[in-house]
Amino acid sequence: MTSTGSPQSITQPDSSADGIAWDLRDLYAGSDDPLIDRDLQTALQRARTFETTYRGKVHVEGGPTPQLLATAMRELESLSEQRDKPLAYASLLHSAQTDDPARGALLSRTHEQATAVNQHLIFFDLEWIQVPDEAARPLIAAPSLSRYSHTLEQKRAWKPHYLSEPEEKIHDEKTITGRAAFVRLFEETTSSIRFPIEHDGRTETLSMQQTLSKLYNPDRAVRKAAAEGLTAGLKENARLLTFIFNNLVLDHQTDCRLRRFPDPMASRHLANEIRPEVVDALMTGAERHTATVQRYYRLKGKLLGLDALYDYDRYAPLFSDMPGCEWETGRRIVQESYEAFSPRAGGIIREFFEKRWIDAEPRPGKRGGAFSSSAVPSVHPYILMNYSGQLRDVMTLAHELGHGLHQYLARPVGYFQCGTPLTTAETASVFGEMLTFRRLLELYPDPRTRLALLCSKIEDGFATVFRQVLLTRFEQSLHKARQERGELTTEQINELWMEANRPMYGDAVRLSDGYGWWWLYIGHFIRSPFYCYAYAFGELLVLALVEKYRQEGAAFVPKYLDLLAAGGSAAPDALLARLGVDVTDPGFWELGLRLLGEMVDQAEELAAKL
Ligand SMILES: [Zn+2]
Incomplete structure (x- = not known):
């Protein structure tokens, strides 16, 4: 899929950030840097040597020695990074200019090469997971392997879900023309759509990003035009986008079946290192607080002076004279x-x-x-x-x-x-x-600006908590419907989307008919199934951390920075326990949800004083 519009014909408003572009030369000197190919070639050569050196040496009687495993892990780490560097560079280049075919080609090439490298590495994980537990446990605990202990442990958690080596190889290789290709088709399609915005007797054609940003416009007519333009552009491309959705949902189902996952979210939970009960408690907890959402939107409707708040009013600025920010x-x-x-x-x-x-x-x-x-x-x-x-x-x-x-x-x-x-x-x-x-x-001490800031923070909180829970519910019903009813039409998915939205908005927000099409542009569903609840998890977790920072002050800072520096070197619940946070307590989520409710109280109080 190539770009349909010529970039020069697009209205491009000036931005104070014009000229703020990244310098990718810390990765490579340019897309024609010979080091890109050298890294790809060297990584491939090292992967071949790795395979010859270690095949049959890990899954041995009594398990490998700590020395052998540590040497292998160090080499694997280093060559994986060499394999990923060209890929990381190519995907950054591509995201900066998705309509440049040369960048698309480089991305494909680095992806293909990375897959070729992986073909020689797949055996390693498969051998490692076959090492019996009693031999694996002391290795995971060995001081010489401490840099890799969590990785080694995590790999084994996937044990029941691995296919045989030849199957894994075929699966991996076919991903390039399968899932990965459809993801790229989605990205390129959505970034090439030009949305017709009809306002004041003239039509502008804008990119999706520009169109979405008009939903924040103070002028209701502009917001409505943007919403209608967004719907029109999505409708125009609905057949292709719906096909991509259907295909990727089915692809995910196939993966789940082949890998023996009990439900479509299970692989995400495993990757997230989180138990399903924790996610259930988070989601149902949030759904118990939809009254907070509706209370807020009723306040917003009143502040905007509207009889009925529509979907395209949700992001309206409260006051038209809000300061911008260069x-x-x-x-x-x-x-x-x-x-x-x-x-x-x-x-x-x-x-x-x-x-x-x-x-x-x-x-x-x-x-x-x-x-x-x-x-x-x-x-x-x-x-x-x-x-x-x-x-x-x-x-x-x-x-x-x-x-x-x-x-x-x-x-x-x-x-x-x-x-x-x-x-x-x-x-x-x-x-x-x-x-x-x-x-x-x-x-910004001015009460109106403060109220506007508070409201925008509340709206962000809603977007990361309630909306993400709603998106996850939609995704659950989409996967279920695809499984039960086969390929779905756009209209059927529109209905699932509306069903997922209604409980959150109740009668506080009127959802227009066009809104039914708005699932079509949400890339998370395409790129990473069931990603969304992680946002809700993160937001509610952070509200609890903010509370801790408020209580502990400066003493909190080094512990927090240590948490960040630990990266993913232990499971989240273990890392968070070091800060005194227990996410496995079902009541834990109430803390953040109540804080969001309190912010709505504050907004109501501020509004009453205006
Ligand atoms: Zn983020």
Whole structure:
């Protein structure tokens, strides 16, 4: 799929972040850097040697020696990083300009090469999981393997779900033209759609990101036009996008069946290192608080002076004269809020800005949304976002820098253990947002601005807690329906989407007919099935951590930074226990949910005083 519009014809508003583009030269000098191919070739050569050296040496009577396993793990770690570096670079290049065919081609090539490398490595995990428990346990505990102990343990948790080696190889190789290809088709399709926004007698054609950002416009007519344009663009592409959804849901089901997972969420829970009961308690807990959501939207409707609040009013700014925020100011606010929390954290954040690890300018063809990529631990993370100059962009910047800080601090634990499961992946990002939110409250003492900030924080909290729970419920029903009824039509999925939305909004928000189509652009369903509850987990966890910081003050800071630096070197519940947090207690989620409710109380009080 190539881009359908020429970039020059698109209306591209100026942004104060124009020119803020990342410098990827810490990875490679450019897309034609010969080191890319050299790394790919060397990684492949090393993988072949690895296979010849270690095949048949791990699954042996009594298990391997700690020395042999440690040497093998070190080599595996180093060659995996060499394999991933070109891939990380290519995917950053591609996300910065998805409509450039040369970048798409480089991404494919690095992906294919990485898969070729993996073909020689698959045996290793399979041999390791076959080592009997009594031989594996002392190895996991061996001091010489401490850098890998959690990885070694985690690999074994997947034991019941592995296929045979030839099956794993075929599966892995076919993924390139299967799942991965459909994900890319989705990305390229959604970023090439031009949405027709009809307003004031003229039609603008905007990218998805630009269209979504119009839902935050103070003018209701603009929001309504954006909502209608979004629906129109999605409808236009619904056949292809629905096909991609159906196909990827089926692909996931096939995987679950082949790998003997009892339900579609089970593999995600295992990867998240979380027990299903914990997630159930989180989701049902949130669903018990939908009254908080509805109470808030009724307040918002009143503040906006609307008889009925529609879906396209949910993100409306409360006051039309809210201050915007230029890139330089936003940068300073975020910098200062991290600095005030911890000079060490502040110093790391400064590096991101000064060394140009952030790509912030909006550009046609650039991937929408925002992310922080850990790239490879021997280099450093990179951040992509689309800075349009609103206060909420400042929060996004703080969010992604939280990820960046986390990824940066966890680099020393190494390639295998630096990444966290999704459940705790949002800890530092949401915490960083909270720090910046408080800084913003200090900087803007005017009650109207404070109310607006508070409301936007509440809305963010809703987006990360209630909306993500709702998205997960939708995904559950989508997978169930696909399994029971076979391939689904767009209209059938629209209905599932509306059914998942209604309980949360009740009669406080009117959902227009067009809203039924809005599941079509949500990339999480495509990229990582059942990702969404991790956001709710992260947000509620962070609200509890914020409470701890409030109680403990400066004593909390080093413990928190240690938590980040630990990366994924132990299971989340074990890492959090070090901070005195028990996520396995079903009542734990109530704490964060109540805090969200209290924020709505505060907003009601502030509003009453205006
Ligand atoms: Zn995030």
